[in-house]
Amino acid sequence: MKGKVLVVDDEKLIRWSLRENLAKSGYEVVEAEKGSDAIRAFSESLPDIVLLDVNLPDTSGIDVLRSVKAIDKDVPVIIITAFGNIQTAVDAMKYGAYDFIEKPFEIEKLNIVMDKALENAFLRREVTRYKALTGDYEFEHIIGISPKMQELKRVVRKISQSNTSTILLEGETGTGKDFIARIIHNQSGRAPKSFVDVNCAALPENLIESELFGYERGAFTGANNAKKGLFELSNDGTIYLDEIGDMNYDLQAKLLKVIDSKTFRRLGGTAEIMTDVRIIAATNRDLQAKVKAGTFREDLYWRLKVIPLTMPPLRERGEDTLLISQKFIERFDLEFKKQVKSLSPETKKLFLAYRWPGNVRELRNVIERAMILESEEFITPDHLPMEIVQAGEINPSQLKPGEEFGVFIPEGGLDIENIEKELLKKALLMAKGNQSKAARLLNLGRDAFRYRIQKFGLDSETHHG
Numbered sequence: 001m002k003g004k005v006l007v008v009d010d011e012k013l014i015r016w017s018l019r020e021n022l023a024k025s026g027y028e029v030v031e032a033e034k035g036s037d038a039i040r041a042f043s044e045s046l047p048d049i050v051l052l053d054v055n056l057p058d059t060s061g062i063d064v065l066r067s068v069k070a071i072d073k074d075v076p077v078i079i080i081t082a083f084g085n086i087q088t089a090v091d092a093m094k095y096g097a098y099d100f101i102e103k104p105f106e107i108e109k110l111n112i113v114m115d116k117a118l119e120n121a122f123l124r125r126e127v128t129r130y131k132a133l134t135g136d137y138e139f140e141h142i143i144g145i146s147p148k149m150q151e152l153k154r155v156v157r158k159i160s161q162s163n164t165s166t167i168l169l170e171g172e173t174g175t176g177k178d179f180i181a182r183i184i185h186n187q188s189g190r191a192p193k194s195f196v197d198v199n200c201a202a203l204p205e206n207l208i209e210s211e212l213f214g215y216e217r218g219a220f221t222g223a224n225n226a227k228k229g230l231f232e233l234s235n236d237g238t239i240y241l242d243e244i245g246d247m248n249y250d251l252q253a254k255l256l257k258v259i260d261s262k263t264f265r266r267l268g269g270t271a272e273i274m275t276d277v278r279i280i281a282a283t284n285r286d287l288q289a290k291v292k293a294g295t296f297r298e299d300l301y302w303r304l305k306v307i308p309l310t311m312p313p314l315r316e317r318g319e320d321t322l323l324i325s326q327k328f329i330e331r332f333d334l335e336f337k338k339q340v341k342s343l344s345p346e347t348k349k350l351f352l353a354y355r356w357p358g359n360v361r362e363l364r365n366v367i368e369r370a371m372i373l374e375s376e377e378f379i380t381p382d383h384l385p386m387e388i389v390q391a392g393e394i395n396p397s398q399l400k401p402g403e404e405f406g407v408f409i410p411e412g413g414l415d416i417e418n419i420e421k422e423l424l425k426k427a428l429l430m431a432k433g434n435q436s437k438a439a440r441l442l443n444l445g446r447d448a449f450r451y452r453i454q455k456f457g458l459d460s461e462t463h464h465g
């Protein structure tokens with residue numbers, strides 16, 4: 001079924017002809033003869049679309065229009081007017097009618113207008129639903145004052161002014177790529193149009209293509225009707241291609257074409273369809289490595305990376321971790337009806353020392369869990385997962401080459417010589433006393449290493465390798 005249509009007309013013959021034709025086109029038809037009946041029929045059947053004759057015997061069609069719009073502001077109403085009665089139709093447009101059509105009309109033409117109206121209403125509803133759902137996705141909600149986050153905010157503000165450039169969002173899992181993508185959309189001139197979220201990894205390969213581009217009737221077995229794809233539906237809006245690194249190679253070529261020509265074809269179709277959509281692609285994989293390995297097209301990579309944006313991992317955001325924690329605590333206080341005030345001082349230290357491989361998502365989960373368990377005013381280490389409690393102990397062996405060293409400096413300060421000595425001892429321990437190995441672990445030359453272990457009197461614990 002295409003949808004439910006309410007036909008309001010006092011001429012029996014017109015109602016009859018519309019009913020016959022619209023039923024044939026796949027509509028379920030509800031009828032009303034008078035204005036008062038129309039409003040009742042509307043509130044009872046809640047149709048998807050209304051065809052309204054403005055010249056009714058009892059009330060003015062404009063009043064009907066206003067009542068209908070008061071019940072459902074997004075429902076499309078198409079005005080039917082007698083030939084030469086354009087003024088009434090124009091008035092109706094002011095009150096939110098979608099379009100008008102003059103009698104006598106061809107059913108073909110009416111069908112086209114109705115299709116457009118329904119699509120338009122669908123998008124409007126999406127936007128309404130989305131707004132209700134996501135008061136959260138606003139620029140002001142990006143928490144962070146660390147240099148990396150300040151830079152990110154600066155770029156996001158800039159990007160939002162340009163409405164078309166493709167954006168490549170890179171960053172580890174849970175750093176807030178979805179979050180930022182929605183904020184960019186909401187900040188831009190495209191905000192009233194739809195934000196379409198496509199997860200390239202979640203859809204099976206054969207489905208993702210038809211989802212993106214749509215298809216014509218008969219394009220493949222089972223394609224009994226033509227279907228619009230997401231590129232068509234997101235026209236004038238934003239399309240978010242999440243986990244782009246998982247898109248297969250053939251589809252990458254098609255995407256490249258859409259970016260270059262701003263047109264595409266439905267599957268099984270020949271017409272080139274124009275689309276004006278901003279693409280935001282996201283990945284938590286190393287795309288450049290995929291390019292090197294030959295699994296991601298280099299030309300597409302550069303086309304996507306017109307504006308590169310990298311979400312910094314949480315561990316590189318310094319004390320932002322504490323600011324974000326505080327926000328989450330306030331949120332969960334409301335949700336769980338708790339009175340937790342903040343993190344305890346020990347918890348703060350642990351949070352700053354921990355690596356947060358799952359980033360903001362992990363932080364949120366940790367706080368949520370702790371708050372369910374916590375009955376005191378502060379979140380103490382008792383309710384934290386083991387791996388975070390252990391983060392208090394520096395463990396260099398967990399670091400990968402090139403990774404930042406999460407050393408925590410307590411408020412009272414620390415003695416760098418002590419740290420150096422600890423590191424030398426640990427290196428020797430790991431190298432089982434072998435000096436050359438231990439020196440390599442610390443990226444020191446042999447002489448520099450020897451000098452240091454002598455300084456700290458550690459040479460008795462070693463042997464030459």
Ligand SMILES: Nc1ncnc2c1ncn2[C@@H]1O[C@H](COP(=O)(O)OP(=O)(O)OP(=O)(O)O)[C@@H](O)[C@H]1O
Pocket residue numbers: 141142143171172173174175176177178179180283284324360361364
């Ligand atoms: N600055 C922030 N303030 C508040 N919440 C945030 C912030 N950044 C991220 N979040 C929250 O953290 C969670 C993870 O964010 P998001 O889903 O955007 O991550 P992602 O980078 O898309 O991760 P993945 O690569 O796994 O898809 C979400 O619940 C999001 O709302």
Ligand SMILES: [Mg+2]
Pocket residue numbers: 177178242
């Ligand atoms: Mg995501």
